[in-house]
Amino acid sequence: MVRGGTLWIGGCDTLALAAEFGTPLYVFDESTLRGAMAAYRDALAATGLETRVHYAGKALLNTAIAQIVAAEGLGLDVVSGAELLLARHAGVPMARVHLHGNAKSDAELRRALEWGVGAIVADSLDEIERLAALAPSASAPQGVLLRIAPAIEAHTHSHIATGGAGSKFGLPLGALDLAARRVLAAPRLRLLGLHAHIGSQLFELGELRTTVEVLVREAAGLHRRYGLTIEELSPGGGLGVAYTAEQLAPDVVAYARELAGALRASCAAHGLPLPRLTVEPGRSVVARAGVALYRVVGRKLAPDGQVQFLHVDGGMADNIRPSLYGARYTALLASRAAEPAGPPVDVAGRYCESGDVLLRDAHLPPASPGDLLAVAAAGAYTLSMASTYNMVPRPAVVLVAGGHARLVQRRETEEDLLARDLPL
Numbered sequence: 001m002v003r004g005g006t007l008w009i010g011g012c013d014t015l016a017l018a019a020e021f022g023t024p025l026y027v028f029d030e031s032t033l034r035g036a037m038a039a040y041r042d043a044l045a046a047t048g049l050e051t052r053v054h055y056a057g058k059a060l061l062n063t064a065i066a067q068i069v070a071a072e073g074l075g076l077d078v079v080s081g082a083e084l085l086l087a088r089h090a091g092v093p094m095a096r097v098h099l100h101g102n103a104k105s106d107a108e109l110r111r112a113l114e115w116g117v118g119a120i121v122a123d124s125l126d127e128i129e130r131l132a133a134l135a136p137s138a139s140a141p142q143g144v145l146l147r148i149a150p151a152i153e154a155h156t157h158s159h160i161a162t163g164g165a166g167s168k169f170g171l172p173l174g175a176l177d178l179a180a181r182r183v184l185a186a187p188r189l190r191l192l193g194l195h196a197h198i199g200s201q202l203f204e205l206g207e208l209r210t211t212v213e214v215l216v217r218e219a220a221g222l223h224r225r226y227g228l229t230i231e232e233l234s235p236g237g238g239l240g241v242a243y244t245a246e247q248l249a250p251d252v253v254a255y256a257r258e259l260a261g262a263l264r265a266s267c268a269a270h271g272l273p274l275p276r277l278t279v280e281p282g283r284s285v286v287a288r289a290g291v292a293l294y295r296v297v298g299r300k301l302a303p304d305g306q307v308q309f310l311h312v313d314g315g316m317a318d319n320i321r322p323s324l325y326g327a328r329y330t331a332l333l334a335s336r337a338a339e340p341a342g343p344p345v346d347v348a349g350r351y352c353e354s355g356d357v358l359l360r361d362a363h364l365p366p367a368s369p370g371d372l373l374a375v376a377a378a379g380a381y382t383l384s385m386a387s388t389y390n391m392v393p394r395p396a397v398v399l400v401a402g403g404h405a406r407l408v409q410r411r412e413t414e415e416d417l418l419a420r421d422l423p424l
Contacts, residue, residue, distance in 0.1 A: 007290055007334035007374050010400030014334040018372050018406055023295040023398050024314030025414055026383060028408075030068070030401035031377075033289040037072040040281055043253045045259035049277050054098060056237050056282030057083055059380040063400055064408035065286070066090035075118065077280050081108040088115065098145070098280075102169050106130060113138040119232075121145045123170060126275020128182045132304070135188035140142040142188060145195040145232065146171060146179050148224065150214040152198045152207060157302050170196065174217065180222055191228065193275060194219055197236025200283060211235040216266035223272060230275050235259060237280035241287040243377050244328050280330040282381040292319065292357075292395075293334060296371040297350070307345050310367055315349010317389040319375075319382040323355040325335075331362055334374040339365035351389055391417050 001007075007014045010029045018025055023313045039112050044051035056076035057066070061083055067090045069076050075096035087097050099112045102123040109131055112120055122128050123142050135142055149170035183191045189406060194215050212235050219230040242249040259277060267274050276323050294312035302308040321327035331347065333339070344361035358375065367373070377383070394414035398405045 004336045005338040007337045011164045011403030012400045024395040026397045027291045035286045043256035054280045056280045059282030060384045067248040103144040114373040124206040132186035141190045143192040143392040147195045150196045193230045193232035194235040201240045202237045203240040205258045212262035220270035232276045234278040239284040287377045287380035292375040292378035294373045309348045317387045331375045342366040
């Protein structure tokens with residue numbers, strides 16, 4: 001909300017937040033975050049199916065986020081040993097954790113087995129062989145989901161499309177039978193079900209319906225050939241988020257109904273009992289909850305005297321998405337939010353790459369050094385992909401609610417950056 005000409009989030013003045021915690025700063029509104037989790041939980045429960053909602057930690061994961069995930073009763077998807085360690089540290093029940101990833105190490109698989117995660121999502125035949133060899137060390141039979149590549153080309157950017165036949169992720173459909181046989185032959189593995197994820201930033205529910213239909217079809221084939229009853233099916237996550245005014249994000253209730261309708265109809269057509277439906281939202285849970293604050297530090301003027309670039313104190317190292325695949329955002333001047341916009345301007349970051357441009361043709365009031373810029377919907381795939389390019393420390397993260405701000409991740413320091421170096 002705009003109050004007195006400045007932007008407020010969660011009852012906190014962004015100018016005061018920037019003064020206290022510095023910039024760049026990532027601000028997360030706790031009520032928005034919890035509300036998004038509850039929306040998924042309630043929409044899936046209303047379908048009448050047995051359902052689970054797992055937050056996809058790759059979108060953003062820190063201890064505070066994981067604690068909120070656990071408090072809201074969601075499961076958590078992790079893709080590395082360190083993410084698994086964080087989940088345990090935050091108190092997420094291991095039974096509600098799934099380990100994903102296309103190149104898991106033996107150490108990561110061993111940790112998941114020893115800690116008793118709810119499921120390991122197997123991505124390849126090689127991984128299944130390694131998992132079967134390691135499984136005797138598990139305290140109980142380990143649940144496994146087989147990830148398939150369903151040969152669905154989602155309508156999204158090629159960098160975040162993951163369900164095509166040529167994707168690096170998932171078992172080709174032709175390898176599913178062999179994968180299932182290998183899991184069934186391993187005495188300490190238990191085949192729970194099938195998984196697919198066709199991509200991120202999805203707006204067409206029909207593609208997700210097709211994903212469910214493919215999963216049920218493949219489950220029916222396994223049932224016919226091996227008498228195997230699939231307990232769980234997951235069409236992944238990927239629901240899109242509106243970053244700009246022209247985008248219209250799908251409704252979570254409509255999403256849940258579409259998936260449930262597809263599951264019921266497909267299972268009825270194939271004569272299968274209804275399995276548990278697990279979904280894995282990430283972006284659509286955390287993106288809108290986050291706002292990135294940057295300080296304007298300079299301007300570049302065109303020959304006609306117009307401002308060509310605003311330079312800010314962050315950029316591609318804390319938000320690679322615009323440089324990586326042309327992602328667009330909406331922004332305002334948090335320090336002068338009520339003023340009318342001037343001519344469009346590009347907002348460039350501080351890093352030594354020509355592609356380090358956060359915003360193109362941003363409609364902002366004429367800005368000067370010292371002004372505070374707020375970028376909306378910056379919660380997902382920003383800090384989770386952050387780097388220390390040019391040896392610039394990564395930003396701090398604050399969680400705001402009811403007029404109070406809590407530092408949940410401190411700003412990286414220069415000493416942190418040097419701590420790994422070993423002098424000659």
